[in-house]
Amino acid sequence: MQGQLAGWDDTIAALATPPGIGAIGVIRISGKKALAITDKLFTAKKISEQPSHTLHVGLLKLNDIVLDEVVVALFKSPRSYTGEDVIEISCHGSNYILQQVLQAITSLGARPAKPGEFTQRAFLNGKLDLAQAEAVADLIASNTEASKKAALSSMRGGFSEALKNVREQLLKFAALIELELDFSQEDVEFADRTALYKLVSEAGLSINKLISSFQLGNVIKNGVSVAIIGKPNAGKSTLLNALLNENRAIVSDIPGTTRDTIEEVLNIDGILFRLIDTAGIRLHTSDIIESAGIERSLEKMKHADLVLFIFDVTDDKKEIEKRVHDMKAEGLHYILVANKIDKTNEIEARRQFGHLEKIIFIAAKEGKHTETLKEYMTDTVLHGKVQTESNIVTNARHYHALKEAATSLEEIQAGLDNNLESDLLALDIRRCLHYLGEITGQVTNEDMLDYIFSKFCIGK
Numbered sequence: 015m016q017g018q019l020a021g022w023d024d025t026i027a028a029l030a031t032p033p034g035i036g037a038i039g040v041i042r043i044s045g046k047k048a049l050a051i052t053d054k055l056f057t058a059k060k061i062s063e064q065p066s067h068t069l070h071v072g073l074l075k076l077n078d079i080v081l082d083e084v085v086v087a088l089f090k091s092p093r094s095y096t097g098e099d100v101i102e103i104s105c106h107g108s109n110y111i112l113q114q115v116l117q118a119i120t121s122l123g124a125r126p127a128k129p130g131e132f133t134q135r136a137f138l139n140g141k142l143d144l145a146q147a148e149a150v151a152d153l154i155a156s157n158t159e160a161s162k163k164a165a166l167s168s169m170r171g172g173f174s175e176a177l178k179n180v181r182e183q184l185l186k187f188a189a190l191i192e193l194e195l196d197f198s199q200e201d202v203e204f205a206d207r208t209a210l211y212k213l214v215s216e217a218g219l220s221i222n223k224l225i226s227s228f229q230l231g232n233v234i235k236n237g238v239s240v241a242i243i244g245k246p247n248a249g250k251s252t253l254l255n256a257l258l259n260e261n262r263a264i265v266s267d268i269p270g271t272t273r274d275t276i277e278e279v280l281n282i283d284g285i286l287f288r289l290i291d292t293a294g295i296r297l298h299t300s301d302i303i304e305s306a307g308i309e310r311s312l313e314k315m316k317h318a319d320l321v322l323f324i325f326d327v328t329d330d331k332k333e334i335e336k337r338v339h340d341m342k343a344e345g346l347h348y349i350l351v352a353n354k355i356d357k358t359n360e361i362e363a364r365r366q367f368g369h370l371e372k373i374i375f376i377a378a379k380e381g382k383h384t385e386t387l388k389e390y391m392t393d394t395v396l397h398g399k400v401q402t403e404s405n406i407v408t409n410a411r412h413y414h415a416l417k418e419a420a421t422s423l424e425e426i427q428a429g430l431d432n433n434l435e436s437d438l439l440a441l442d443i444r445r446c447l448h449y450l451g452e453i454t455g456q457v458t459n460e461d462m463l464d465y466i467f468s469k470f471c472i473g474k
């Protein structure tokens with residue numbers, strides 16, 4: 015065997031806490047030799063003879079040299095994170111001590127764990143399915159309430175449960191239809207086609223709901239990039255500062271103040287917006303540094319999830335309309351920010367620009383209506399629907415598999431509509447089952463597992 019499955023029988027060890035920081039450092043050991051190795055190092059009592067889920071204080075010694083005074087936690091197979099015997103040794107957080115203890119453990123027959131290898135074992139031993147295991151990595155990476163909540167729910171099996179039901183029902187039908195093939199001479203129907211049709215359309219609905227949750231899932235997991243775009247002196251940097259509530263970017267009345275892009279993260283209601291202040295764009299310039307800046311701004315605009323197109327309300331209407339037309343043509347998501355309403359009056363500003371869609375009137379300098387803009391930004395990315403209670407797909411791999419499963423379901427439906435023969439119908443059902451199984455890991459291959467678990471941190 016190759017890759018991660020090679021060495022699956024080894025006993026593995028790794029630091030479970032970040033190296034070099036913290037009062038305590040935890041080393042985790044998993045596998046058949048975990049207890050025996052600990053027995054050789056721990057002097058207070060025989061760990062292998064203690065009940066599972068107990069804690070023990072004592073000295074660790076190797077060749078009569080004291081390594082540290084530690085706390086040992088014991089999880090006996092199968093009642094552990096990995097399903098194997100697991101020992102956790104909490105040492106004093108010195109890098110030197112931790113390295114010494116790890117070396118002692120490996121000298122007694124364990125090897126260093128690869129990234130994600132503890133969680134991979136949990137998966138291989140049936141403690142978690144693949145979607146749950148992937149959610150563990152998302153949980154560790156989560157940095158907002160929304161991303162934590164989505165990952166925790168998936169890790170605890172919410173998403174998997176939603177798929178399991180569909181899978182089991184389809185499996186039943188596949189088995190019945192395949193049975194018909196054995197009796198092909200006799201023209202029998204074991205699988206009730208009407209019931210199958212009902213199941214397939216219900217499954218299609220729930221899978222399509224999951225598919226459409228991905229847009230929100232992506233926003234929750236990866237945040238939203240927001241390019242602040244506009245002419246020199248439109249007030250882009252002033253707006254960045256107002257949104258952040260701090261003087262991050264230099265503001266001045268000199269056009270061309272911002273030369274390079276400035277990026278800052280803003281958390282609005284649990285969603286991370288990566289704000290990008292850019293150099294002002296204008297049609298003609300002879301300054302090469304400025305034109306390089308404009309180039310960069312246009313690039314940021316093209317790749318942003320959302321564009322805040324800001325302009326001075328006393329500016330020429332025609333030019334704004336042209337920019338809006340261009341953004342629409344490029345299919346960009348944008349909000350028009352009519353700035354400096356303090357310079358005129360709001361009624362006049364609305365008279366000039368109110369015919370444009372997705373527009374908001376503000377005075378960035380005074381922070382006027384910037385809170386409303388924040389609400390508008392979250393509404394724009396969430397499209398009004400915050401599905402907090404249902405399952406949210408945040409993983410691109412799951413999303414693609416769900417799309418394939420949905421296509422297979424449509425094929426099954428079409429097959430039923432056209433009285434497709436049992437063998438072909440069975441193939442379509444099997445294809446759908448295959449894609450559902452890829453998500454939760456009933457269907458895997460080693461490369462896929464290697465890829466998924468290699469993205470984890472060491473010790474997880």
Ligand SMILES: Nc1nc2c(c(=O)[nH]1)N(C=O)[C@@H](CNc1ccc(C(=O)N[C@@H](CCC(=O)O)C(=O)O)cc1)CN2
Binds near residue numbers: 092094095102141
């Ligand atoms: N010290 C420590 N803290 C930790 C973990 C860990 O492994 N060790 N975790 C690691 O991610 C998370 C908690 N997750 C865990 C999940 C399952 C089991 C476990 O031992 N499960 C067994 C026993 C259950 C029981 O008897 O109640 C099982 O499922 O059979 C442990 C931790 C976060 N905190």
Ligand SMILES: Nc1nc2c(ncn2[C@@H]2O[C@H](COP(=O)(O)OP(=O)(O)OP(=O)(O)O)[C@@H](O)[C@H]2O)c(=O)[nH]1
Binds near residue numbers: 292293353356357
């Ligand atoms: N009256 C008024 N002035 C504003 C407002 N917002 C920004 N300004 C002024 O407009 C000028 C330009 O502001 P900046 O934020 O530097 O504009 P910018 O778009 O970042 O400009 P560049 O980086 O040069 O492209 C400054 O003098 C700001 O004080 C506003 O709401 N009202």
Ligand SMILES: [K+]
Binds near residue numbers: 247265266268270272
């Ligand atoms: K400026």
Ligand SMILES: [Mg+2]
Binds near residue numbers: 251252264271272292
């Ligand atoms: Mg600026």
